Amino acid sequence: xxxxxxxxxxxADLVFSPLTLFALFGGVILxxxxxxxxxxxxxxxxxxxxxxxxxxxxxxxxxxxxAVYSAAEYGGSxxxxxxxxxxxxxxxxxxxxxxxxxxxxxxxKALKVSLFSGxxxxxxxxxxxxxxxxxxxxxxxxxxxxxxxALGVFGISIIGSFFGKDPAKGFLATGIGLFLATVGSxxxxxxxxxxxxxxxxxxxPLVVIVIGLLAGPEAxxxxxDHRKTIEKGVVADLTAExxxxxxxxxxxxxxxxxxxxxxxxxxxIGAIPGAGASVGSLIAYNExxxxxxxxxxxxTGIVEGIAAPETANNAVVAGTLVPSxxxxxxxxxxxxxxxxxxxxxGIVPGPMLFKDxxxxxxxxxxxMGLVICNFMLLAVGLGGMRIWGPIAKVPRRILGPxxxxxxxxxxxxxxxxxxxxxxxxxxxxMAYYFEKIDIPTVPIVLAFVMGPIVEGNLNKALTxxxxxxxxxxxxxxALFIFAMSFITIVYAVWTSYKTPKVETGTLKx
Amino acid sequence: xxxxxxxxxxxxVLAITFGISYLYYHTFSFSPSMLxxxxxxxxxxxxxxGFTLFCCAVLLSRxxxxxxxxxxxxxENADKETxxxxxLLPFAFIILLVLAYIFLLPVIGFETCTFLxxxxxxxxxxxxxxxxRIIKVGVLSLGTALFFYFAFVILLNVSFPVKLLPDYIKIL
Numbered sequence: 216x217x218x219x220x221x222x223x224x225x226x227a228d229l230v231f232s233p234l235t236l237f238a239l240f241g242g243v244i245l246x247x248x249x250x251x252x253x254x255x256x257x258x259x260x261x262x263x264x265x266x267x268x269x270x271x272x273x274x275x276x277x278x279x280x281x282a283v284y285s286a287a288e289y290g291g292s293x294x295x296x297x298x299x300x301x302x303x304x305x306x307x308x309x310x311x312x313x314x315x316x317x318x319x320x321x322x323x324k325a326l327k328v329s330l331f332s333g334x335x336x337x338x339x340x341x342x343x344x345x346x347x348x349x350x351x352x353x354x355x356x357x358x359x360x361x362x363x364x365a366l367g368v369f370g371i372s373i374i375g376s377f378f379g380k381d382p383a384k385g386f387l388a389t390g391i392g393l394f395l396a397t398v399g400s401x402x403x404x405x406x407x408x409x410x411x412x413x414x415x416x417x418x419x420p421l422v423v424i425v426i427g428l429l430a431g432p433e434a435x436x437x438x439x440d441h442r443k444t445i446e447k448g449v450v451a452d453l454t455a456e457x458x459x460x461x462x463x464x465x466x467x468x469x470x471x472x473x474x475x476x477x478x479x480x481x482x483x484i485g486a487i488p489g490a491g492a493s494v495g496s497l498i499a500y501n502e503x504x505x506x507x508x509x510x511x512x513x514x515t516g517i518v519e520g521i522a523a524p525e526t527a528n529n530a531v532v533a534g535t536l537v538p539s540x541x542x543x544x545x546x547x548x549x550x551x552x553x554x555x556x557x558x559x560x561g562i563v564p565g566p567m568l569f570k571d572x573x574x575x576x577x578x579x580x581x582x583m584g585l586v587i588c589n590f591m592l593l594a595v596g597l598g599g600m601r602i603w604g605p606i607a608k609v610p611r612r613i614l615g616p617x618x619x620x621x622x623x624x625x626x627x628x629x630x631x632x633x634x635x636x637x638x639x640x641x642x643x644x645m646a647y648y649f650e651k652i653d654i655p656t657v658p659i660v661l662a663f664v665m666g667p668i669v670e671g672n673l674n675k676a677l678t679x680x681x682x683x684x685x686x687x688x689x690x691x692x693a694l695f696i697f698a699m700s701f702i703t704i705v706y707a708v709w710t711s712y713k714t715p716k717v718e719t720g721t722l723k724x
Numbered sequence: 725x726x727x728x729x730x731x732x733x734x735x736x737v738l739a740i741t742f743g744i745s746y747l748y749y750h751t752f753s754f755s756p757s758m759l760x761x762x763x764x765x766x767x768x769x770x771x772x773x774g775f776t777l778f779c780c781a782v783l784l785s786r787x788x789x790x791x792x793x794x795x796x797x798x799x800e801n802a803d804k805e806t807x808x809x810x811x812l813l814p815f816a817f818i819i820l821l822v823l824a825y826i827f828l829l830p831v832i833g834f835e836t837c838t839f840l841x842x843x844x845x846x847x848x849x850x851x852x853x854x855x856x857r858i859i860k861v862g863v864l865s866l867g868t869a870l871f872f873y874f875a876f877v878i879l880l881n882v883s884f885p886v887k888l889l890p891d892y893i894k895i896l
Contacts, residue, residue, distance in 0.1 A: 387740070678759065
């Protein structure tokens, strides 16, 4: 840890450059706006803004993405509180008490509680992130390629098991993602699945997968559902008197244990691959019902009911970064994009990221960036509180054309190549249909990101062991991790068969 | 187009199975290993495709059991949960519009193409009388096209084929 903290100087240089601070600030504003738009979760927001990272350096790009991620989680609560329409899936729980408080004529108070809770959750989990991230990386540093391969298989087993309603479909999606990752060069001189077609020679770019599979179906949904849209014309009056919207000292006293509890819950949930902000906020709300002193009032518009899910879903952000950066296992679609940004900038996530003198300052810079971005979120959130209402009211039917054109232009901007735009269209059509038949698309993105890491480690391990696969998979630690993967799969299948009529939760972030 | 969910599941997974089977067959054309220990270009894809085929087999057998078994669902009982609905015409229209955008861009230019794309999509989504609708949608589409022109062509130097406006502006 001490050695790691010695990178403080270079990390501060990275974060406190004017361009980086501007990227953070821009990320916060864009994140709040996109998060506040109905139907836009953090992963869709990041997918849509992904092309912006092409023109940014690695630290600026990753910090921009982290800022968008954090701010979108807060942004999702705005329409939940003001118009009873959650902007992100995680915001769905905030509706319960947030909208009730708005009905009582205290929308600004609800927004303030949501903002303060989000910021506190974000800051607490950031501190936990850096401590646990370093510890986890130190353990993982002892792993060889065989163990890292096993860890990758474990990540894939979790992704397949817990995304979507059905593990079989989750694993089918994971398989498709892993296959898509093998298109192009094998890195050993051979070409795979290219059929000598020029656009496939370099493999499928991450931008195509991310935009096509995450933002594409949302664009189709917005464009196709326009006739069914029910307009909600009324937005809460944000000019209500100040006294009514003040958070009292007594309420702060009540909120302190809520903030502590749910920061821990959010960080822990974020660190589990496959969970995410929506699960985090749901569990936080349930736990709050058990522990809160005024639990009988939950759902009637009390501050704890807003603070619990909002603290947790912002704490998830830093929690997600722990396995993503330390082990290279992205736990959600958003984390896959963050890892993808690193990979496109030539940085390989994993334990070496924390040790390598070239990249260690970047990890510390992410930590510092998270802290700064939370303070920026506080300032921007408070300053713009009265502006967000009209944004939340933008009709979904009007958004569709803009989202689609941004997808087309953003994809072309990646490398000025129209074949990529056609690929995005194909992916978006496929993803839209897959979602109709309950094949989740997030595992495809996750598996696509993890595929090269898993294959690379397997190839390294096999080369070390002269091609003996048994020698790779029967090493004690690897064997233990494989056993965990097996148990995870069996548990998921058993759970889904035991409760066939109850949705195990579409962990769509 | 409305399909029974199980039928849609069955035929979709069947199509995926055929596709994956062909891809598995295709892996036999990959180059063999040149390095000692390296299992060859086809090893990992075969692992992945084999695993995916197994998932397809599980899904196919399960769906077939529901479709052709004794407890097969009755068509009259179909509701939103047991059917898949896709509005084919609007869906095809959007795909054609996107393809038209891609292919017409070099011909009529980025500015006009972006304006027309937005105008066509927005005009059907703006619920107002025709005159104010055309004016508002026109202004919004034009403004957005100009915003994208300045953001991507001028600021980010993306080489979109522009026809009416200059492809660079000397600011200083």
